[in-house]
Amino acid sequence: MSTLFLTKAVRNAIRSHGEETYPHECCGALLGQPSPKGWRVADFVRAGNTRTDSAHNRYQIAPIELVRIQRTARERGLEIAGFYHSHPDHPAQWSATDFAEAHWLGCSYVITSVTKGKAAVTNSFLLAGSTEEDKRFEQETVQVEDRDGDFEEEVALQESNSTRNKR
């Protein structure tokens, strides 16, 4: 299982974003660098949800916004490590729509469930595989780095089990 490394600041910010846009889905990009275990996220960029016709259960980032995000990342020596979005009143599990619309192979897709306006579980799924035909989502461990550089581990959680294991 690969690991997605998030700073506390980024983790908290993307969860807050989901609370702000509730009952609509939020979305954005994660910027970081690859490591042998998985992406290390250094920053994030909020994006607008262009699916205003069905924002409670759909999200889409305008391609021109992605072009600009990619440009910004490159200028900062970072890469687009993945994307995040929220599932208002639905589990933090990928949906058939998430899978069908996922094309960034090797990148992390972070989903936060927002229940009645409060961020609940945050999970990450690596889009594994080498082509559209063999792509698949693999759940990742989300490891949160605190301000002192120590790590507390959040074992990837199933929606049915919200217990968090720390070490």
Place this chain on the structure above:
Amino acid sequence: MTIYIPTPLRAYAGGKDEVEVGAATISEALHSLTQTYPDLRKHLFTGEGKVRAFVNLYLNDEDVRYLPEKENSQVSGKDTLSIIPSIAGGAPSSLLALQ
């Protein structure tokens, strides 16, 4: 011109995030790119040679789909072409409220 390669395709472009090609049109640029890096072809094009539906091409800040000449648009050495796979998704449509 410079072609910017997105994260998922860099493995098929020698690990590069940008590639310089000499070309007069966008089509020529893509042809040159995939001549140099053949493994990119299946990620960018369908079996019929069309750009895959989820692959967005931007000439500088312009969506190539909306350019009058589309992929036959003329380019210069200062132009940039960004390859950007789409990003979208969403929760299941059924209203299964969390417990």
